Amino acid sequence: MNIVVCIKQVPDAKDVRLDPKTNTMSREGVQSIMNPFDRHALEEGVSLKEQVGGKVTVLSMGPPQAEEVLREAISCGADEGVLVSDRAFAGADTWATSYTLAKAVETVGNADLILCGKQAIDGDTAQVGPGLAYQLNLPYVTCVQKTREVSESAIQVERMMDDGYDVVQLPLPALLTVVKDINEPRVPSLKGKMKAKKAEIKVLSAADIGAEADCIGLAGSPTQVAKVFSPEPRGERRMFSGSAEEQVEQLVKEISGYL
Numbered sequence: 001m002n003i004v005v006c007i008k009q010v011p012d013a014k015d016v017r018l019d020p021k022t023n024t025m026s027r028e029g030v031q032s033i034m035n036p037f038d039r040h041a042l043e044e045g046v047s048l049k050e051q052v053g054g055k056v057t058v059l060s061m062g063p064p065q066a067e068e069v070l071r072e073a074i075s076c077g078a079d080e081g082v083l084v085s086d087r088a089f090a091g092a093d094t095w096a097t098s099y100t101l102a103k104a105v106e107t108v109g110n111a112d113l114i115l116c117g118k119q120a121i122d123g124d125t126a127q128v129g130p131g132l133a134y135q136l137n138l139p140y141v142t143c144v145q146k147t148r149e150v151s152e153s154a155i156q157v158e159r160m161m162d163d164g165y166d167v168v169q170l171p172l173p174a175l176l177t178v179v180k181d182i183n184e185p186r187v188p189s190l191k192g193k194m195k196a197k198k199a200e201i202k203v204l205s206a207a208d209i210g211a212e213a214d215c216i217g218l219a220g221s222p223t224q225v226a227k228v229f230s231p232e233p234r235g236e237r238r239m240f241s242g243s244a245e246e247q248v249e250q251l252v253k254e255i256s257g258y259l
Contacts, residue, residue: 001054001152004111005045006101006132007038007073009066010122034069037117041178043185044147045115046077052150055079057108061089061100067201075188075196082108086206091218094123098131100216103209105136113155114175118143129177140175141168145182 012031034042045056058073060066061084070081084104092100105111114136119126126142133140145165146158156169160179188196206216214220238254240247 001048001052001112001150002110003045003049003054003056004105004108004114005038005042005056005058005073005078006114006116006128007042007058007060007069008035008117008120008122009033009060009062009069010035010120013121032065032068034072035117035120035122037119037121037178037180039117039185040180040182041115041117041176042073042076042078043183044176044178045113046186047183048113048147048150049077049079054112057082057111059084059101059104059108061085061092061097061104064203070201071196071199072188074199075192076186077192081199081201083201083203084209085203086216088206088211088213088217091221091224092216093221093223094125094127094131095222096216096220098128098135099220100206100209100211101128101132102135103211104204105132107204107209112173114138114173116175116177118177118179126177129175133175136175138173138175139170140177141170142177144176144178147182 009032012033042056042058049056056078058070058078058081060070060081064083064085066085067081067083070083074081082104084100089096089100105114114132116129116132118129120128130140130142141157141159143160144157145160147155148158148167149156152172154169154171155174155176156167157176158165159168160181206213218224240250242250
């Protein structure tokens with residue numbers, strides 16, 4: 001089985017901050033990591049490869065430094081990494097990103113199963129996975145919490161719902177987006193790290209994937225971010241200090257004043 005796992009390099013959420021002058025995300029001094037949901041998609045892809053055989057290709061769209069997460073993915077069991085990188089991709093929204101990734105998947109070729117994280121922690125839209133499936137005209141299931149069965153022609157999964165889960169079977173090739181409940185990502189082995197260090201990361205440009213200029217980057221994005229800002233604090237605030245017991249006493253006194 002040929003499995004393609006889409007991963008993204010994102011800013012570490014605990015370090016994210018906004019520049020008060022420009023109202024844009026400040027990336028200076030902020031560590032970049034593999035998107036946490038994508039880490040679970042990677043683990044599921046490697047686990048399926050170990051069950052049924054085949055190859056796992058990790059695919060990422062981003063700047064040259066995104067090569068770091070591709071090497072990390074290889075150290076965790078992926079077989080090869082492909083970076084889709086071109087200045088022409090800058091400013092892409094979820095639609096243009098889905099189109100670009102679809103062209104890259106077609107260039108890689110022969111994908112039986114495409115795995116994505118449910119969403120990226122820097123955007124939280126959860127749109128790229130379904131958008132990629134649409135661009136490739138593939139059946140898909142989102143929020144997968146468990147893979148039940150897989151064969152050469154079909155896969156059966158559990159889709160997380162608010163009141164339980166659905167059991168869904170769909171033909172291959174197909175696309176799945178996964179949630180964190182699906183597995184526990186493995187730690188890279190020493191052998192994996194050595195392999196990742198020596199691995200050749202294939203870099204694809206817009207021309208390499210045959211992307212149309214008016215479908216990528218800002219030109220291909222029907223939506224654009226006009227402004228990002230931190231909301232102003234609303235209402236009065238009180239900060240309690242001291243031990244837990246002292247803070248509880250202060251809180252009780254504060255609340256009693258409103259009763």
